[in-house]
Amino acid sequence: MDALEAIRKRRSVRKYTGEPIPREDIETIVDAGRLAATGSNKQPWVFIVVTDREMIMSLKRAAEWMGNAGAIIGVVMDPASRWWVEDGSAAIENMLLAATALGYGSCWLEGYTLPLEEELKQLLGVPENKRLLTLIPLGVPVEWPTREKKSLNEVLRWEKY
Numbered sequence: 001m002d003a004l005e006a007i008r009k010r011r012s013v014r015k016y017t018g019e020p021i022p023r024e025d026i027e028t029i030v031d032a033g034r035l036a037a038t039g040s041n042k043q044p045w046v047f048i049v050v051t052d053r054e055m056i057m058s059l060k061r062a063a064e065w066m067g068n069a070g071a072i073i074g075v076v077m078d079p080a081s082r083w084w085v086e087d088g089s090a091a092i093e094n095m096l097l098a099a100t101a102l103g104y105g106s107c108w109l110e111g112y113t114l115p116l117e118e119e120l121k122q123l124l125g126v127p128e129n130k131r132l133l134t135l136i137p138l139g140v141p142v143e144w145p146t147r148e149k150k151s152l153n154e155v156l157r158w159e160k161y
């Protein structure tokens with residue numbers, strides 16, 4: 001699948017079969033995150049991959065439906081870096097697209113993660129001075145949702161607002 005196809009196909013997928021994901025596919029996905037654009041090339045990230053079923057069950061307190069994920073990626077950022085949120089977001093989107101290209105469902109889980117950040121950081125052994133920006137569940141999709149998007153005409157302006 002080429003990049004444009006993956007961009008058009010990507011949707012938040014929240015239903016997974018529970019099948020495991022091969023290690024090399026997970027590495028390909030994280031590698032896409034590693035290669036994201038990053039302010040001043042700081043690369044202020046570490047990606048924690050969880051495949052252990054027991055840990056997945058613990059992490060699902062952030063979202064019950066994550067229980068059937070084959071893996072969960074924790075995106076850990078260094079807030080000492082000025083653009084840590086932007087950098088983390090670029091890495092997340094790259095990983096969602098890579099997951100889509102490989103046929104896996106994924107979801108950007110931040111709204112549910114941040115309120116539990118301290119608890120989740122402890123579970124994952126994240127140092128006090130780092131931030132857990134997002135969890136990204138990955139799984140073999142049960143279904144691929146469609147979701148309404150604004151049309152190009154609604155959001156594209158030429159030359160001025």
Ligand SMILES: Cc1cc2nc3c(=O)[nH]c(=O)nc-3n(C[C@H](O)[C@H](O)[C@H](O)COP(=O)(O)O)c2cc1C
Pocket residue numbers: 010011012013107108109110111112113147
């Ligand atoms: C910053 C951010 C935070 C999000 N947090 C959550 C979340 O906590 N739980 C969730 O189920 N989806 C979360 N999402 C996914 C959005 O709900 C989803 O992207 C949106 O509904 C559009 O659907 P689509 O991803 O299928 O295009 C988040 C997405 C973004 C960009």
